[in-house]
Amino acid sequence: MPIELKMPALSPTMEEGTLAKWLVKEGDTVKSGDLLAEIETDKATMEFEAIDEGVVSQILVAEGTDGVKVGTVIAVITGEGEDASAKAAPAPAPAAAAPEEKAEVPAPAKDVASAQAGAASVSARTPAASTGTTEKGDRIKASPLAKRLAAERGIDLSTITGTGPGGRIVKDDLDGAPAGAAAPAAAPSATAPAAAAPAATTAPAAAGPIPDFGIPHEDTKLSGMRKTIARRLTESMQQSPHIYLTVDIRLDALLKLRGELNASLESRGVKLSVNDMLIKALAVALERVPACNVSFGGDVMRQYSRADISVAVSIPGGLITPIITDAGGKSMSKISTEMAELAGRAKEGKLQPSEYQGGTASISNMGMMGIKQFTAVINPPQAMIMAIGAGEKRPYVVDDALAIATVMSATGSFDHRAIDGADGALLMKTFKELVESPLGLVA
Numbered sequence: 453m454p455i456e457l458k459m460p461a462l463s464p465t466m467e468e469g470t471l472a473k474w475l476v477k478e479g480d481t482v483k484s485g486d487l488l489a490e491i492e493t494d495k496a497t498m499e500f501e502a503i504d505e506g507v508v509s510q511i512l513v514a515e516g517t518d519g520v521k522v523g524t525v526i527a528v529i530t531g532e533g534e535d536a537s538a539k540a541a542p543a544p545a546p547a548a549a550a551p552e553e554k555a556e557v558p559a560p561a562k563d564v565a566s567a568q569a570g571a572a573s574v575s576a577r578t579p580a581a582s583t584g585t586t587e588k589g590d591r592i593k594a595s596p597l598a599k600r601l602a603a604e605r606g607i608d609l610s611t612i613t614g615t616g617p618g619g620r621i622v623k624d625d626l627d628g629a630p631a632g633a634a635a636p637a638a639a640p641s642a643t644a645p646a647a648a649a650p651a652a653t654t655a656p657a658a659a660g661p662i663p664d665f666g667i668p669h670e671d672t673k674l675s676g677m678r679k680t681i682a683r684r685l686t687e688s689m690q691q692s693p694h695i696y697l698t699v700d701i702r703l704d705a706l707l708k709l710r711g712e713l714n715a716s717l718e719s720r721g722v723k724l725s726v727n728d729m730l731i732k733a734l735a736v737a738l739e740r741v742p743a744c745n746v747s748f749g750g751d752v753m754r755q756y757s758r759a760d761i762s763v764a765v766s767i768p769g770g771l772i773t774p775i776i777t778d779a780g781g782k783s784m785s786k787i788s789t790e791m792a793e794l795a796g797r798a799k800e801g802k803l804q805p806s807e808y809q810g811g812t813a814s815i816s817n818m819g820m821m822g823i824k825q826f827t828a829v830i831n832p833p834q835a836m837i838m839a840i841g842a843g844e845k846r847p848y849v850v851d852d853a854l855a856i857a858t859v860m861s862a863t864g865s866f867d868h869r870a871i872d873g874a875d876g877a878l879l880m881k882t883f884k885e886l887v888e889s890p891l892g893l894v895a
Contacts, residue, residue, distance in 0.1 A: 455504050457527040459513075459520045462491060462498050463805035469493050470518040470676050471526060480508045482529065489515070489526070492676055496772075496801045506531045514598070516623045518676060594621035601626055677770040685829050692748075692835075695873055696827050698863040699880045702850075703843045706890045707858060713894075717785055726843070727763075727817045728788040732893050734815050734838050735759035735779035737883040744879040745812050747833040748870035754833075762811030762831060763791060765798045772798050773831060775811045784893060819843060825861040835870040838883070839863045 459469060470492040476482060483505040491500050506529040513526040520526065592609050594602070598621045602609050607629045614621035662671075674682075703726075710724050717724065738745040738759040747754040759780045762773035774794035776787055797803050813835070816828045819842035828839040841861040848857035862883065866876040886892050 455506060455529040456525045457529060459522050459524045459526050460500055461522045462493050463809060466493055466522060468519050468521045471513050471515055471520055472497055474511060474515045476508050478508055478511055482508060496803055504529060514622045593619060598623050598626060675769050681770050688829050688832050692830050692832065693868040694830060695866045695868045695876060696863055697876050697880050698861055699884045700859050700861050701884045701887045702848060703858040703860055706887050709890045722785045722788055724784055724788050728784055728791060729893060730840060731761050731763060731776055731779050731787055731815055732784050733883055733886040734813065735761050736886055736893065737879055738813055739780045740882050741875060741879040743875040744836055744871050746835050746870050748835055748867055753870060756812040760811045762814040764814060764816035765795050767799050772808050773814060774798050774803060774808050819860060825863060827863050828865050830865050830867055835867040837865050
């Protein structure tokens with residue numbers, strides 16, 4: 453019996469993904485453990501391995517297709533001696549590629565981008581009429597992504613020769629094809645007004661097509677990661693009432709201790725950064741002020757007994773937050789080693805979901821870029837994030853006398869549903885004391 457390969461859930465929260473690349477083709481023989489495809493999630497590109505062995509008899513979702521729901525059949529494998537002609541039913545197209553011949557209202561989208569794509573596929577009537585069938589009435593075989601792109605660009609698919617499996621038209625076949633008069637994306641069809649309306653509970657309310665003011669420009673399709681970042685940040689600002697608390701912290705003692713520790717750790721190949729020490733300080737502060745080490749759950753408050761710190765790391769195309777688990781219970785040298793390893797794999801897109809999902813609080817340091825002070829958006833379901841500014845020489849009162857000191861500004865963003873202002877202030881005070889008297893970090 454043919455085996456259906458379905459879009460896997462590569463993380464507990466994954467609902468859909470992009471089939472970035474097929475590593476096999478129809479007719480290939482595969483065995484357990486062979487790599488079949490690369491799947492792009494909202495945070496990383498991961499490899500999909502075969503569990504069964506057999507022959508890849510049918511590929512149902514073309515590479516480059518995004519918005520593929522978890523559980524969608526993407527390919528079929530037949531075993532030895534089985535009839536490879538017993539094809540599985542084609543996989544349902546993502547919401548972004550509604551059938552062209554019916555002007556139906558698309559189902560509510562999970563984000564504005566997919567909603568707009570759904571609107572475009574319905575409202576682009578001229579391309580739609582010429583991409584579904586040929587003059588003889590034959591059905592044109594094309595991937596959902598190719599159909600949507602053709603509709604957006606006004607390309608007549610009946611003039612394209614497909615290079616995909618069985619002559620199927622894929623995304624690459626559209627490159628260089630002459631464009632027609634595509635319907636403007638900013639003007640959704642009157643028959644589908646709901647297509648441009650985001651889902652009330654998941655999509656940003658204010659996002660929409662960008663007006664064309666005649667300025668030279670280039671539009672780049674958003675990656676799954678960028679869409680997720682946009683959605684989660686909007687949800688955080690809409691659903692979590694933020695309160696911001698800022699303290700100025702003298703760094704001289706911490707910098708002195710860092711120099712001493714690095715001298716002793718040099719033989720081990722470890723070099724502490726200021727950020728490594730601040731991760732430790734935040735974790736210890738959360739342990740001392742447990743009222744801030746929480747998550748708000750509507751009718752419950754979750755109290756964490758361990759401080760797992762998510763650390764913001766910039767990567768190509770977005771941001772990811774690898775986690776230092778139990779940062780309060782680890783030495784700063786251990787934190788430094790783990791952070792370097794996690795950041796390196798994050799930039800290569802090789803983190804496992806368990807290494808960036810979770811955490812009890814976050815830290816974001818933009819000091820190395822010279823940013824003096826900023827506020828950060830809370831990373832749900834966490835209830836706080838610490839924003840670290842640059843350490844700089846400033847006039848500062850030391851022992852009742854004006855002096856020059858190295859000072860940084862740190863701003864905590866707190867979910868006011870979960871954390872009272874007084875508790876947030878106590879955390880900031882504790883964090884300041886730990887940084888200014890850093891021997892408590894090595895005790």
